[in-house]
Amino acid sequence: MLGRDAGDGNKAEIVRFNTPFPEECGEPPTLTHSLDVLEEASQLLVMGTSLATYSAFRLVKQAHEQKKPILMISLGPSRADRGIPDFPEVKMDRIAGPVLRAYLEEVIKWVPSPLSTS
Numbered sequence: 071m072l073g074r075d076a077g078d079g080n081k082a083e084i085v086r087f088n089t090p091f092p093e094e095c096g097e098p099p100t101l102t103h104s105l106d107v108l109e110e111a112s113q114l115l116v117m118g119t120s121l122a123t124y125s126a127f128r129l130v131k132q133a134h135e136q137k138k139p140i141l142m143i144s145l146g147p148s149r150a151d152r153g154i155p156d157f158p159e160v161k162m163d164r165i166a167g168p169v170l171r172a173y174l175e176e177v178i179k180w181v182p183s184p185l186s187t188s
Contacts, residue, residue: 108132113139118166121149143169
């Protein structure tokens with residue numbers, strides 16, 4: 071899932087399992103946008119997916135070829151495990167939701183509240 075600027079923030083775009091990228095069906099260029107975002111990224115975080123769809127696998131493969139650090143948080147094997155040599159760079163074999171929740175709880179402890187007076 072990637073976001074596209076909707077003028078007042080990002081609008082989620084979802085590519086569902088076993089479906090092509092929307093531009094392959096004549097819709098806006100999600101694949102091109104995804105590859106552009108990846109090109110600008112310094113690293114890639116992959117969460118909660120087996121990369122069974124080629125669209126997701128393609129982005130991870132591209133990041134690997136660009137030698138970008140990749141952190142994958144997912145339970146069980148993925149398509150990248152057998153489809154990308156020397157993958158993963160770092161993989162946490164965990165359910166993604168609790169890992170993300172614990173991280174966000176830790177971040178919230180350190181972010182000052184806009185209501186605090188300091």
